[in-house]
Amino acid sequence: MPSEQIFVGLEIGTTKICVIVAESRADDQISILGVGETPSRGIRKGEIVDMATVTECVREAIVDAEEKTNVEIGNVWVAITGAHLRSFNNRGTHTLPAPRQIEQADLNMVQTNAKEIALPPPNIFLHTILQAYHLDGNRNVIDPLESEGMQLEADFHIVHGIKTRITNHLRCVEALNLEIEDVVLSSLASAQVVVTQHQKDIGVLVVDIGGGTTDYLIYHDGAVRHSGVLALGGDHITNDISVGLKLPIARAEMLKIQEGSATPPENSEGGVITLKNDPGFLGCDIDRRSLDTIIHCRVREIFELLRRDIENAGSDLLGLLGAGVMITGGCAKLRGIAGLASELLDQTVQVSTARNVGGALQTFENPQYSTAIGLTKYARLITKDTRPEGMLERIAQGFGGIFKRRSR
């Protein structure tokens, strides 16, 4: 099988490090060959705090994936998240001296102009995602190439983040002599597999609630309109349970997974949950209503903050969501989360897993793998261009032109 048909997605998450090996099929679908996985250490809220430990964890996950798929991994697509990531929309304008046919260089120029904006000094551009072209006042031109015109404009959704934090993410991978094909915003990767093109057209909010962060992305008219990251996730729920019920973190995590529910405490079924004795742990009876209260409070807060962030972005984005909200990520499995989200966001809400993906069934039906699977889909979509040089070298060059390929 030709190597360019194999795509490897690497998600360095707060809870787990996940490697998805997938192949591109002739029918334009992605087929998962296997998953490598290891619990994360050295990561908090999506950001690396212990480089050596994370590098070792990544190595374990890569080795695991290689053993399961019999594929030698040399190139990876890496997802990135973290509260340092920010986004905004901006319009680039390029006026020609006289009317003529629009060329690729003109498209490049309008994108460059859109990025002529002062970022905070430690930040660099991560994505410049095309929303729409406008040519001589003709709005929403799908492809202006070879059309005749004089004033070319384009709207972009721009994502940026702190350079050192992005670089640290990449160093953990490059330390293993893996070549990084590209770095992709986690929510952008997830969206590739959890929503359809039709949903992107009529408007959809993708919410990926992971261990350390909640990443979200809004599509409308087929383009990204807004994105953001909240530094809150499943780890906060686990921590709340641990603090509130005085349980070890591992016990709290197990309790969340097995018994957790985001439903309001007044709807709690009540009763007690008995935790049995274990070596080093004295068993106890947990009041279920208390557990439900803890989880409900935190999940409610996450969605309230999410709603506030989206409302602060303006443009009545919540009013554009014809397809409602799709929740994915590890926390999507929490009982009652869709109902609570629906109440707080005034939208129809579904828990979504990867779609239009073949291969290992159990993998793509689990929402916690959406980001890593989405990376491989993203890779297939944009991999027609020639392979870029190493990511760190490109960062050193100021990201000039790195992400131009991502504008589709």
Added chain:
Amino acid sequence: MSAPVPRRLIIGVGNAGVTVLDLLAVGNPSMKGLMVVNNDSESLAASVVTDRIAVPEGDPGEGFVAIDGEFGGAVAGAATVVLCGGLGGETGSFLLPALAILAKSAGITVAACVGMPFSFEGRGKKEAATAALEKLYTVCDAVAVIENDRLSGGTPSTAAVGEAFELSDKTILASLLAIHRMLSTSGPVKITRSDLKHVLGVPGPITLFGSGSAEGSNRLHEALERSLRSPLLNAPGKTTPGSALAGASPVLLLLEGPPDLSFAEVQAAVGEIERIGGERCQIKTGVHADRPSGSPITISVVASSGGERPSDKPVAPRIAAAEVRPERQSAPLDEETAPTATPQTPKKTPQAPKTIPTIPQAKLDSAPPTSTTPRKTTGKQTQGTLDLDTQQRGRFDKSEPTIVAGEDLDIPTFMRKGIKLTPPQRS
């Protein structure tokens, strides 16, 4: 005196002041302009500070008169004097206001960093300290008050008494250094003396103060986190770092560090304080990037809450030392030059005998202040108790806080909302 007087002096008064200055001198061996004044000869003899003024033991009033000339000569020619010490004891309570008046009358800008006694030290000390503090406010351009009882919020309940005092000394030292640097006129971005006066020059409000240092790749966030974790920046009843800054305005933010201290770091610090302080929070920023390369950065946050600002309501005329000794004017707060007067002992009026009758309002002619006059209070000046449970953040205890609208979101939501839970029943 043959040696020129440094433009900025730091003077430790009483045993607490000597201790703080010793800490300062040991940590900054090359620092100039340090002086200690005390009537405890043993304390002075043990001090590492070489410029010392020994006050005769016995009645503090008489002791002061005995060193009046010596002190005047020592400070003459200085631009600023920062006094520090503890209030409540005989020495500090008497000498701090008295020396402040003396320095002020020489046209010097005077600031003070003082510690208020712990509750367990007794009511008498508290009252003496309150009376002395009132006098300091009438004289000084800025007074940073370290309330030791509020500090105990950061000290585990099992802490030894000695540790509590040590924490108090260290906090006074940190505030002293911050104010000393704020009074400095160097640096590309400055906090003016009028800013300092606006925040710390009016009696009434509670001083909010926090300071933290860090180095390494994440130095800004770590230093900021440490500074915000100061118990003096916690609102009563809240444990969210920096919660007392919500609504406080203006806030003085001082960043000190090596030359590579970047504008981005300054911007990030300002942004964080703005986020905590709220939309209306005005931040006055000072930057000193003159530390040696590789040094840690230090972030100091100073504000006050409660009370009334001069801009809110006219303040009653304060006792001006210049009125008493009209031959020399007090330095304007924003003036960057040292007083032009030649270094000499401030003149004493012929009537000045053994006490300080030249300042009748200050009533310093009596023995150590034991006034029971209640300190002017306003509605918000309550000294809240602090939650001593430091484990609220659980696994996030040592990570960068997630602060949104002044709330630390790493603290469990149900806790912040005050929801009671049924505790687990051990089987």
